[in-house]
Amino acid sequence: MKTARMLAAVGLFALTLAGASAARAADVTIGAQVPTSGSEAPYGIDMLNAIRMAAGEINAKGGVLGQKISIIPGDSACDPQAAVNAASKLVSQSVTGVVGGYCSGATLPTLKVYGDAHVPFVITASNSTELIGANPGNAFMINSTGFDQVKTAVNLFKARGIKTLAIVNEGDAYSANLAQLTRTAWEKLGKKVADYEVVNKGQQDFSPVVTRIRERNPDAVFWTAYYADGALLIKQLRQGGYAGMIALGDGNNSPKLFELAGAAAEGVFCFSNPTANFLPAARTFIENYQKQFHQPPGPYSALSYDGMMLMAHAITVAGSTDRMKIIAALKKTDNFPGIAGPISFTPQNTLARSNFVVLLGKGGQWTLYTGPGAPGAK
Amino acid sequence: MPLYEVLLQQFANGLILGSFYALVALGYSMVYGVIKLLNFAHGDLYMVGAFAGFGALSLLSGWLGGGWGGIVPAMLFSMLAVGVLGVIIDRVAYRPLREAPKLSVLITALAVSMLLENVALAFTGGQYTAFTTSLGFAGINFGLVHVTWTQMVLVGTSVVLMVVLELFVSGTRHGKAMRAIAIDQDACRLMGIDVDRTIALTFLIGSALAAAAGVLAGVYYGSINFFMGFLIGLKAFTAAVIGGIGSIPGAMMGGILLGLLEAFGTQIPGIGSEWKDVFVFAFLILFLVFRPTGLLGRPEVERM
Numbered sequence: 195m196k197t198a199r200m201l202a203a204v205g206l207f208a209l210t211l212a213g214a215s216a217a218r219a220a221d222v223t224i225g226a227q228v229p230t231s232g233s234e235a236p237y238g239i240d241m242l243n244a245i246r247m248a249a250g251e252i253n254a255k256g257g258v259l260g261q262k263i264s265i266i267p268g269d270s271a272c273d274p275q276a277a278v279n280a281a282s283k284l285v286s287q288s289v290t291g292v293v294g295g296y297c298s299g300a301t302l303p304t305l306k307v308y309g310d311a312h313v314p315f316v317i318t319a320s321n322s323t324e325l326i327g328a329n330p331g332n333a334f335m336i337n338s339t340g341f342d343q344v345k346t347a348v349n350l351f352k353a354r355g356i357k358t359l360a361i362v363n364e365g366d367a368y369s370a371n372l373a374q375l376t377r378t379a380w381e382k383l384g385k386k387v388a389d390y391e392v393v394n395k396g397q398q399d400f401s402p403v404v405t406r407i408r409e410r411n412p413d414a415v416f417w418t419a420y421y422a423d424g425a426l427l428i429k430q431l432r433q434g435g436y437a438g439m440i441a442l443g444d445g446n447n448s449p450k451l452f453e454l455a456g457a458a459a460e461g462v463f464c465f466s467n468p469t470a471n472f473l474p475a476a477r478t479f480i481e482n483y484q485k486q487f488h489q490p491p492g493p494y495s496a497l498s499y500d501g502m503m504l505m506a507h508a509i510t511v512a513g514s515t516d517r518m519k520i521i522a523a524l525k526k527t528d529n530f531p532g533i534a535g536p537i538s539f540t541p542q543n544t545l546a547r548s549n550f551v552v553l554l555g556k557g558g559q560w561t562l563y564t565g566p567g568a569p570g571a572k
Numbered sequence: 573m574p575l576y577e578v579l580l581q582q583f584a585n586g587l588i589l590g591s592f593y594a595l596v597a598l599g600y601s602m603v604y605g606v607i608k609l610l611n612f613a614h615g616d617l618y619m620v621g622a623f624a625g626f627g628a629l630s631l632l633s634g635w636l637g638g639g640w641g642g643i644v645p646a647m648l649f650s651m652l653a654v655g656v657l658g659v660i661i662d663r664v665a666y667r668p669l670r671e672a673p674k675l676s677v678l679i680t681a682l683a684v685s686m687l688l689e690n691v692a693l694a695f696t697g698g699q700y701t702a703f704t705t706s707l708g709f710a711g712i713n714f715g716l717v718h719v720t721w722t723q724m725v726l727v728g729t730s731v732v733l734m735v736v737l738e739l740f741v742s743g744t745r746h747g748k749a750m751r752a753i754a755i756d757q758d759a760c761r762l763m764g765i766d767v768d769r770t771i772a773l774t775f776l777i778g779s780a781l782a783a784a785a786g787v788l789a790g791v792y793y794g795s796i797n798f799f800m801g802f803l804i805g806l807k808a809f810t811a812a813v814i815g816g817i818g819s820i821p822g823a824m825m826g827g828i829l830l831g832l833l834e835a836f837g838t839q840i841p842g843i844g845s846e847w848k849d850v851f852v853f854a855f856l857i858l859f860l861v862f863r864p865t866g867l868l869g870r871p872e873v874e875r876m
């Protein structure tokens with residue numbers, strides 16, 4: 195037993211060495227930490243595709259510092275433990291930098307792993323505000339954080355004359371964080387949170403909560419967790435006779451929502467980071483992505499593409515693959531032209547502007563909402 | 573909504589939720605009653621049932637439509653398929669361990685549960701599947717309380733299945749054999765009862781009931797996924813324990829009671845649904861402290 199385990203360990207070690215030295219030959223290696231297995235795999239694979247596509251375009255133009263970029267995927271599986279394993283492995287393979295990060299709960303513990311090794315980390319999707327305080331200084335968030343989402347949400351509610359609000363979350367790090375931030379912001383305005391509910395992930399039957407919401411009769415219901423359960427909640431709210439406004443957090447921007455909720459999703463609002471199809475600058479990106487992967491780019495692909503491009507830019511500015519120099523270069527990023535908009539960082543390494551948009555369910559798909567309360571609208 | 577209507581609506585909610593719990597709890601209770609095995613794979617059979625029903629309905633809805641005309645045959649198919657799957661699981665995973673320590677069988681049951689979940693995960697890619705039917709929201713209004721025909725059919729189907737099962741176990745020769753095996757397997761063998769076949773029959777019926785619940789849940793909620801059996805498996809187990817594990821009417825009562833507790837737990841003044849599960853499970857602990865055998869369970873000397 196013991197010998198077998200030792201043999202396995204030695205074998206693994208040898209494999210790691212072989213992998214690292216093969217990649218080190220001439221390339222600049224970049225880790226892509228995304229979930230490529232588990233329930234979030236469709237999003238992760240999408241992000242990986244976009245990162246590979248960006249690297250491919252850079253390489254076609256001669257690479258960075260005269261070297262080709264090669265991508266090493268690290269599967270975070272949307273699970274803290276798996277993510278830490280993937281991160282340690284990437285560090286041991288001496289990657290120059292890491293791009294990716296989806297599922298804040300899984301990204302959070304990897305911050306320390308990369309921090310200890312001074313690996314520059316461009317986070318392209320995870321946006322829980324918990325990441326901000328835990329950042330040792332080497333991570334850069336190019337997706338707007340929960341604070342920006344709350345601002346967008348509160349503005350929309352105010353503009354649409356909402357007075358009382360019900361907030362429903364699933365008690366996990368992401369949805370509880372968003373729910374609490376919204377509650378605080380809403381109450382600070384002197385308005386009322388009529389109902390604050392927590393449901394179990396995968397519970398399917400929300401009828402007791404629906405009845406309670408109908409009893410309190412708030413002007414709007416805000417669901418802060420993910421689309422799969424959100425679809426059921428929307429359906430049961432409408433079935434139960436609730437006629438007010440329904441708004442959803444950024445985990446709900448999926449075409450699947452319409453499949454699961456059907457007609458009940460019509461007229462529902464969703465706060466979201468910019469997906470490629472709502473970005474004028476992303477037209478070429480969409481075409482190329484479609485050509486290369488035979489499917490439309492998903493929600494976080496544009497940001498992941500930008501993340502890879504930003505990393506390459508920082509390496510060029512740093513003039514070397516020295517990780518500390520790259521981190522310094524990332525820190526100085528000034529209006530880097532991403533397809534999802536210009537990138538600059540706050541002193542906390544978060545995106546300096548809010549990139550949130552408001553979507554409206556119409557005709558069985560998400561459309562960009564430009565009415566009162568939309569970001570940028572007066 | 574006035575308070576009495578809210579309470580009435582919560583009662584209806586609890587009854588519907590409870591009838592799902594009850595249907596799944598029946599299978600738990602039956603298997604435990606007969607071979608003293610906590611079949612943790614039972615919740616996953618509910619999930620497999622939902623997918624089998626979905627597959628059958630997708631094929632059948634072409635001729636029979638997406639209404640009850642298509643759903644009933646799809647449900648019968650799923651019950652049969654999953655019933656057979658239950659028998660196969662017993663044959664392959666549990667029967668060879670009949671004489672082994674109880675703990676080994678328990679771990680095997682957990683393994684079967686993981687196996688079913690991960691096979692379903694591999695097949696569906698973890699995606700949620702929309703279970704589309706053409707059932708509407710039409711129904712009866714009692715004041716502001718709205719109960720749809722679908723909900724009534726659901727509760728009705730559950731009640732019918734439970735009554736049939738109770739009649740089967742208490743009134744037929746096979747049912748008598750099951751009850752006898754629960755008391756003493758070796759004596760049953762000596763008396764010429766085919767013990768293995770009777771246990772297989774228990775798995776067939778229990779699994780078929782879980783499949784029925786799975787299809788009904790798919791029809792009612794409109795969304796199925798590989799993980800849907802996990803939570804309901806836990807809840808159904810709880811219901812079976814409340815009712816007195818091993819007792820069929822107990823499982824029904826436990827399921828309904830748990831459903832009602834959850835619905836009214838959301839409604840307790842001063843605390844939100846954040847505390848619902850705390851309330852439900854605190855009640856469970858207190859209940860078991862004062863009545864360890866559950867509602868209808870018989871006191872037993874030997875327990876796992």
